[in-house]
Amino acid sequence: QQIVVSGVGVWNPEFTITNEELVASYNAYADAFNKEHQADIDAGDVAAKPHSSAEFIEKASGIKQRYIYCKDGALDVQRMRPSIPERAETELSDQAEIALHAAKKALAEANKQASDVDAVIVSCAYTQRSYPAIAIEVQKQLGIEGFGFDMLVACSAATFGMHRAYEMIAAGNAKCVLVINPELVSPQINYTDRDSHFIFGDVATATVLETAETATAEHVYNVLSTQALTKYSNNIRSNFSYMSRANDVDPYGPDKLFHQAGRKVFKEVCPLAADHIEQHLARHSLTPADVTRWWLHQANINMNTLICKRLLGREASAQEAPIVLDEYANTASAGSVIAFGLNHKDLHQGDYGVLCSFGAGYSIGSLVLQKR
Numbered sequence: 353q354q355i356v357v358s359g360v361g362v363w364n365p366e367f368t369i370t371n372e373e374l375v376a377s378y379n380a381y382a383d384a385f386n387k388e389h390q391a392d393i394d395a396g397d398v399a400a401k402p403h404s405s406a407e408f409i410e411k412a413s414g415i416k417q418r419y420i421y422c423k424d425g426a427l428d429v430q431r432m433r434p435s436i437p438e439r440a441e442t443e444l445s446d447q448a449e450i451a452l453h454a455a456k457k458a459l460a461e462a463n464k465q466a467s468d469v470d471a472v473i474v475s476c477a478y479t480q481r482s483y484p485a486i487a488i489e490v491q492k493q494l495g496i497e498g499f500g501f502d503m504l505v506a507c508s509a510a511t512f513g514m515h516r517a518y519e520m521i522a523a524g525n526a527k528c529v530l531v532i533n534p535e536l537v538s539p540q541i542n543y544t545d546r547d548s549h550f551i552f553g554d555v556a557t558a559t560v561l562e563t564a565e566t567a568t569a570e571h572v573y574n575v576l577s578t579q580a581l582t583k584y585s586n587n588i589r590s591n592f593s594y595m596s597r598a599n600d601v602d603p604y605g606p607d608k609l610f611h612q613a614g615r616k617v618f619k620e621v622c623p624l625a626a627d628h629i630e631q632h633l634a635r636h637s638l639t640p641a642d643v644t645r646w647w648l649h650q651a652n653i654n655m656n657t658l659i660c661k662r663l664l665g666r667e668a669s670a671q672e673a674p675i676v677l678d679e680y681a682n683t684a685s686a687g688s689v690i691a692f693g694l695n696h697k698d699l700h701q702g703d704y705g706v707l708c709s710f711g712a713g714y715s716i717g718s719l720v721l722q723k724r
């Protein structure tokens with residue numbers, strides 16, 4: 353039986369931070385830090401914090417702004433992290449709330465009611481608690497029978513979640529699966545680190561997968577196949593852990609937040625992703641030239657340019673390989689789903705598209721899609 357993607361939803365928070373706002377806050381923080389540690393800096397014991405720059409950020413990444421779930425606190429030089437009041441156990445959790453926004457949009461696009469869905473996967477870079485699963489909370493809120501679970505695969509959480517949905521339907525264990533990616537990443541950003549303070553934004557995306565038989569949406573995509581690859585690397589890492597309490601370490605130290613060796617990531621991931629995509633297309637006797645639309649992971653515009661050049665032997669146009677980094681920044685696993693959600697309705701029957709994530713792990717996940 354043919355399995356399809358029949359709905360996609362993209363939700364963004366109402367608040368944004370521009371590069372200029374972010375840099376003004378960071379530079380004021382750096383000046384205050386340097387003043388406070390002047391003697392140690394002069395003695396060579398502490399490194400001075402260099403200024404950040406909005407021009408560097410846009411040139412190095414393609415990012416102009418990012419959405420943020422809670423702007424309070426993130427730009428406060430005395431705080432440098434969002435201020436999000438803890439909710440009571442009886443209240444809806446923050447992550448379930450944003451997951452619901454995206455889920456409802458995807459269900460509406462797919463023409464599906466809660467009663468049509470029999471499994472919920474919440475798949476993202478972080479979940480705000482270990483249990484009960486955010487997916488089960490969302491399942492309850494939507495009134496879905498069946499089962500739900502959370503999974504974490506950093507940058508490839510969305511594509512790997514769609515892979516699991518595809519397999520569950522193929523195995524006959526579910527008929528219609530809702531995959532949600534509530535990427536609430538701002539609490540994990542080190543706003544005091546110039547190399548990474550600009551990279552990420554908050555968003556939630558969702559997709560609906562079902563059989564072609566039951567699909568009634570206007571825009572439906574056959575999933576021709578899925579392909580995944582992982583290769584262990586420490587170059588993108590967060591040591592945030594429930595172990596910190598037993599390790600007797602600072603649970604909020606810089607290594608407990610997102611950090612990376614960005615240059616190495618760039619060098620190693622680009623060829624890995626391009627080779628992966630080529631091999632995946634070859635399974636269907638397709639070449640990159642046969643693909644109408646590239647919904648690629650959105651970490652850095654230069655990465656996408658390089659990968660497309662390797663695949664096509666030329667630069668891809670903005671229509672062929674849409675970029676959403678300028679508005680959304682890097683949204684962990686949600687980036688390729690945003691690119692898909694905002695840029696698919698103009699495709700014609702029979703057109704091929706590739707949805708592909710690449711990043712932390714390293715992990716690469718792709719789906720070859722064809723418009724019905």
Ligand code: CO8
Pocket residue numbers: 403404405406408409412413477506507537538540541546547548550552588610612613614615617618651652655682684685711712
């Ligand atoms: N302002 C001004 N100058 C800066 C800044 C800044 N903000 N940051 C760095 N510089 C300086 C550097 O210090 C360096 O100076 P020098 O030459 O004197 O040493 C110079 O600019 C060049 O720095 P880089 O070599 O680091 O700059 P690059 O051109 O390589 O660009 C990037 C840096 C943008 C980070 C680039 O390397 C990159 O994008 N790499 C790939 C990153 C990537 O794909 N990361 C994946 C992220 S993981 C993911 O997507 C999901 C993870 C899970 C979610 C986590 C949520 C929190």
